Amino acid sequence: DVVLTQTPPTLSATIGQSVSISCRSSQSLLDSDGDTYLNWLLQRPGQSPQLLIYSVSNLESGVPNRFSGSGSETDFTLKISGVEAEDLGVYYCMQATHAPLTFGSGTKLEIK
């Protein structure tokens, strides 16, 4: 199975600060169809996960543009440009290039 390693496990930020989360894959996530199926999700406290970014860098509808994704092959980054209070929660990367679908272990974002 593909292992996704997220760092850091915990992140503490002030409102307005920019932060980045890294997701490293044990295998290239570039699919034979040319797409890279690496997504980012946010799970707010007590809520279900929600999709933020799909295919590395595509913003899901309704997601604020302070969220951005980048990367390729095995190294990916989620950036939040100007953290807001509502951004607290656990961020997960997930891959759907290789079966079975796998998730990273999560990065908890706390607001100082």
Added chain:
Amino acid sequence: EVQLVESGGGLVQPGRSLSLSCAASGFTFSDYNMAWVRQAPKKGLEWVATISYDGTNTYYRDSVKGRFTISRDNAKSTLYLQMDSLRSEDTATYYCARHVMDAWGQGASVTVSS
């Protein structure tokens, strides 16, 4: 509005069975592959199973193969998960989701304990 609503969770003894349902609305259910994802208490997300849009193909994580069965009724826009021979390690909140993970239900809690 896309909605996924799970039902059927609860407390069950080890070795017994439980069935979950997920009622979908707000989109054409039969167009989408669907999945079950679970989250053990205080743990991360774990994919459980996926079913193709027409129900012809199913996929399972190794730890549930032979014990869990994913199915769907496109006429009722409903996804199912039949869980047999339950173990304590199956204790989790079970979410139904579109396989592309762009829509999730609120989750159904399953506790396996004697």
